[in-house]
Amino acid sequence: MKILVSGGAGYIGSHTVVQLVAAGYDVVIVDNFSNAHPTVLARMESLTGTSIPLHSFDLTDHDKTEHLFATEDFDGVIHFAGHKAVGESVEKPLDYYENNLGSTFSIVRAMQRYDVDKLVFSSSATVYGEDQAAATEDRRTYATNPYGWTKVMQEQILRDVAVAAPHMRFALLRYFNPVGAHPSGTIGEDPSGIPNNLVPYIAQVAVGKREKLMIFGGDYDTVDGTGVRDYIHVEDLAAGHIAALKALEETDEAVHTWNLGSGKGTSVLEMLRAFEKAVGREIPYEIVARRPGDIATSYADPTKANAELGWSTKKTVEEMAADTWRWQSQNPEGFAG
Ligand code: UD1
Numbered sequence: 615m616k617i618l619v620s621g622g623a624g625y626i627g628s629h630t631v632v633q634l635v636a637a638g639y640d641v642v643i644v645d646n647f648s649n650a651h652p653t654v655l656a657r658m659e660s661l662t663g664t665s666i667p668l669h670s671f672d673l674t675d676h677d678k679t680e681h682l683f684a685t686e687d688f689d690g691v692i693h694f695a696g697h698k699a700v701g702e703s704v705e706k707p708l709d710y711y712e713n714n715l716g717s718t719f720s721i722v723r724a725m726q727r728y729d730v731d732k733l734v735f736s737s738s739a740t741v742y743g744e745d746q747a748a749a750t751e752d753r754r755t756y757a758t759n760p761y762g763w764t765k766v767m768q769e770q771i772l773r774d775v776a777v778a779a780p781h782m783r784f785a786l787l788r789y790f791n792p793v794g795a796h797p798s799g800t801i802g803e804d805p806s807g808i809p810n811n812l813v814p815y816i817a818q819v820a821v822g823k824r825e826k827l828m829i830f831g832g833d834y835d836t837v838d839g840t841g842v843r844d845y846i847h848v849e850d851l852a853a854g855h856i857a858a859l860k861a862l863e864e865t866d867e868a869v870h871t872w873n874l875g876s877g878k879g880t881s882v883l884e885m886l887r888a889f890e891k892a893v894g895r896e897i898p899y900e901i902v903a904r905r906p907g908d909i910a911t912s913y914a915d916p917t918k919a920n921a922e923l924g925w926s927t928k929k930t931v932e933e934m935a936a937d938t939w940r941w942q943s944q945n946p947e948g949f950a951g
Contacts, residue, residue: 616640616687617859618730620673620721621694623650625803626736626792628658630692630852632801635662637856642686643668644679645695649806651949657800674716676723683724690732690862692855693721696764699810700740700907703761714764715771722775725782732862734785734855735772738765739844739875739912741788746912751788751871758907769871776868783868785858790844790875790914792851794934795941802941803848804948813845813934816886817942820893827897829882831904836911840882840901844875844913847929847937857923875914876927885931892935 617634621627622643628650634641635658643655643666655668671678673695696714697703703710718735725733739746740762741755757763772784793813795802808824809815818824832839854874861870880888890897920926929937945951 615689616642618642618644618682618686618688618691619694620644620691620717621650621696621736623647623652623654623668624694626789626848626851627692627694628654628801629796629848630694630855631658631666632661632796633849633852633856635664635666641666642682642688644673644682645670646672649697651804653949654801657949661796661798661800672717673720674713676720679720679724680727683728683730688728688730690734690859691721691725691730692734692859693718694736696736698761700759700761701810703764704759707760710760710764711767715767718768718771722772726779731781732783732859733772734787734858734862735768737769737786737788738762739788739790739873739914741766741769744909746909748913748915749788749873750915751873751918773869780868783862783865784870785862786869786871787854787858788871788873788914789851790846790873790912792848793845794847794849794929794937796849797937797940799937799940799944802938802945804945812843812882812885813889813938816889816897817938819897820889820939821942821946823946825898827886827899829886829899829901830908832901834904834910836881838881838883841908842879842881842911842913844878845880845885845931845934846875846927847934849937850876850927850929854919854923854925857925861923870922872919872923873914873916874919875916877914877916879911879913880931885935888931888935889939891932892939
């Protein structure tokens with residue numbers, strides 16, 4: 615089986631590529647390195663002991679995408695590529711719609727033209743809008759920012775394609791909060807600039823790059839007043855993609871939606887404590903105002919994915935913190951170091 619992995623040099627993509635190769639798949643990556651570093655390829659190759667073909671182009675380019683499909687005989691696609699920063703999407707909505715929808719158009723057109731019928735799509739819990747507590751897949755989808763709308767819209771586009779081309783198979787994977795790194799400490803999340811997300815921010819405070827964590831809100835209606843999220847180790851998330859790909863090989867249904875989360879909520883302070891345990895010292899923080907657009911609580915009901923994929927999360931919050939810390943402390947400057 616030969617799988618195209620779009621965005622395969624990125625954070626979740628790279629961990630999934632390593633697991634795909636270990637599971638015996640041939641992998642071809644397309645990535646434009648808009649949010650990835652070229653060094654990741656050598657790291658993936660050293661982890662897998664094999665050379666991994668990588669094409670560096672922008673998937674919104676229909677001609678280049680079609681050319682790739684014409685020259686490779688893909689059996690399926692895992693589509694990670696996309697912009698993902700909520701705040702930036704509010705500043706640059708057209709860039710988000712053009713990039714995220716455009717790359718999906720190119721990929722699905724090329725799939726149809728070259729008879730590739732399986733697509734695993736990176737969606738997000740963001741499609742549940744503000745209703746993310748104990749979210750089940752049948753919940754109404756909507757978004758509260760342009761990034762979120764690109765995910766809602768891409769899901770809809772794929773559903774519409776499935777009606778017109780009922781032989782195709784789509785897995786819409788709604789990720790909760792991916793964190794952690796490969797246990798080797800050689801690949802991990804490497805955000806450019808100031809991290810938007812909690813765990814990369816804590817990691818940079820712990821390694822001395824930032825002074826202290828700002829906790830956005832201490833007065834939510836949660837266990838300790840801080841925001842609660844369903845953190846999922848990137849290795850468990852990667853395994854979910856392989857399980858979804860296998861399920862698409864066997865199913866008669868065109869579209870499947872699966873939540874990929876643990877089902878367990880962890881507060882900001884609980885994550886901070888887990889990180890302090892991994893690092894072995896206290897991490898400075900300050901509780902400040904809520905971040906606009908944040909919700910109090912988000913966690914998956916993963917029952918459907920557990921039952922239908924035979925998949926569940928295995929790794930604890932302590933392992934998420936320990937693996938993130940190994941990656942961050944071994945690579946204080948990320949892939950550029
Ligand atoms: C954010 C996005 C979500 C996206 C996800 C990708 C928003 C509103 N939501 O989710 O759409 O799918 O990233 O991973 O941006 N926190 C702090 N201090 C920080 C950073 C975060 O206290 O410096 C808190 C937040 O208030 C929240 C929790 O940590 O309670 C998690 O935040 P974050 O990692 O940014 O993820 P989400 O907001 O859940």
